Amino acid sequence: MTAAQCRVKNRGMTYCLGIAVDRGLVFVSDSRTNAGADQIGTYSKMHRFCLEGERSFALLAAGNLATTQSVVAQIEQDIESRASESLMVAETLDDAADYVGRVCVHKAEQARDRVQRGSGDFVPEASFILGGEIRGGRADIAHIYPEGNFVHASATMPFLQIGEVKYGKPILDRIIHPGTSIGDALKAAVVSMDSTMRSNATVGPPVECCIYRAGSLSQGRHLVLDEHHEYLLTVRRLWAESLRQAFDSLPDVPGAEESVPAVTRLR
C-alpha cells in the first residue's frame, strides 16, 4: 500500500476505545501511526486534561496525525492563553465536545487549504473520543466526527470506537453493559485491543489505558502496556488457549443434507 493510499485510509490505522459504565469510564488506545508500510511510527493517541476536583478529560485521537496533533496543540494553547473557549471553561461535556469538534473542523480545513485542489488522496480529517466529567455534571463519553458533530454513549451502546473498530467489536458486544465493573470493562477493552492488533498490523503497541471513577474528578489511573508487558502477553496466551478450548467444545456441524440452491449441472 502506498503512503498516498494510507493517507486516504488512515482513519483505519489506529484503534481507540471509550467505555462508559455506571461506575466510570475506561479509555484504551493503540500507539501505531502509519503512512505506508515504510512509514510506521509510535505516538500516544491519548491526551488527558485535569483540574483536580473541578474537571477531568481524556481525549483519544484517530485520523490524520498532523491534524490530530494540531488539534491537541490548539486545545493546549487555548488553556494556556485562558481563551474564551477551552476545556477549562466549557460548562458541560457537550460544550467541550462541541468546542473540540470546531477546532477539528478548522484544523482540517486549514490543512486542505494548503494543498492544491484535486489532491483527492489527501485526507486531513480526524475523529476523536472525548470523555470525562465536569463538576455538577456526570461522567460521559462522546464520539466527535470529522464534521465536528458528536454522539454520546448510551445504555444500549455503552462504548464508542474510532479507527479500526470491527475486529474488536464482537467481544465488547458480548461483555459491556452499563452494570459492567470498571475492572471488567478495562479487561474487555484490552482483549478487544489485542484481537485488533492480532488481525491488523496497522494497530500496534504500546497500549495505553486510563480508568476514571465517576465522581472522582481526578486524572484517573493510567497504564501503558508495551508489547512485552507481562499482562498483555498473559492475556494473549490465555485468551488464545480459552478460545481454542471453547471452539473444541462446540459440537460439530451436523451432516450436510442436500438442499437449495440446486447445483447447476455442467454438460
Place this chain on the structure above:
Amino acid sequence: MTAAQCRVKNRGMTYCLGIAVDRGLVFVSDSRTNAGADQIGTYSKMHRFCLEGERSFALLAAGNLATTQSVVAQIEQDIESRASESLMVAETLDDAADYVGRVCVHKAEQARDRVQRGSGDFVPEASFILGGEIRGGRADIAHIYPEGNFVHASATMPFLQIGEVKYGKPILDRIIHPGTSIGDALKAAVVSMDSTMRSNATVGPPVECCIYRAGSLSQGRHLVLDEHHEYLLTVRRLWAESLRQAFDSLPDVPGAEESVPAVTRLR
C-alpha cells in the same frame, strides 16, 4: 443510511468465506441483501456447478446484486450454449477464475454505461470467491476482485473473505491452518459467520455451507442453516457462554501506575 449510501457501501452488505485446507474446501455465505434499511432481501450468494468426476465449482458473490446476478446468469448461459469459454471448458481453476473475472468486469461496465456519468454513488462492482477442482488439478480457492484479477489462498492465508470481513476474522486467524480438518474448518466458518451476524445487521441468515473433499470431484455437501436452525442456535448460545467463561478466567488488569503522557494541568 440511504439506499444511495448503501449502494456505495454494498460490498459490506454481505459476508462470504472460502477456506482451503489440505483435505478440501469449505464455503459459507450469508443471504442478506440490503440497499438501505428499507430494502432488505434474502438471496442465495452461493452458486455451485458440477460435472461428477470431471469438475466441481462453488462461486460466492458479494457486491452489487444486479451485477452478481447478471454474472451468474452469463456463466450459466455460457455453459448452456457450450460457449468457447465457460466453467465447463476451463482447463484450470486459474482459467476459470480469469473467465469469471472478465465476465464480472464486463457486466459492471455494462451497468455503468447505462447510468449517466457522475452518478458517483452508483457502484455496480462485484467480487467473488471461486473454489473447486478440475480433474488433473488440485482443489483451491481464489478471490476475484471487481477489477477481474484474482489471488489464491495459500498455506499462510488458507481462507479468503469477501464483504463484511473483519468481525469474523479473529477466530479464523486463530483456528484455520492447512492441517485443520474439514469439520473444524466448517465449524470455525459458522462461528465466524455468527460473530459477524451478531455485530452487523446487514449480514443475515440463512447461512449456506458447502464442503468439498479434495479429489472427490463431486458437488460436495450442502447445508442451509436458517435463523431457527438448532445447530446455529446451539453454537450461538455455547459460544457466548464459553467466551464469557474465558473472559471471566482472565486475570484483572494490574493496578495502573502513573506514566507518560503527563496530564495537562488545567489552570
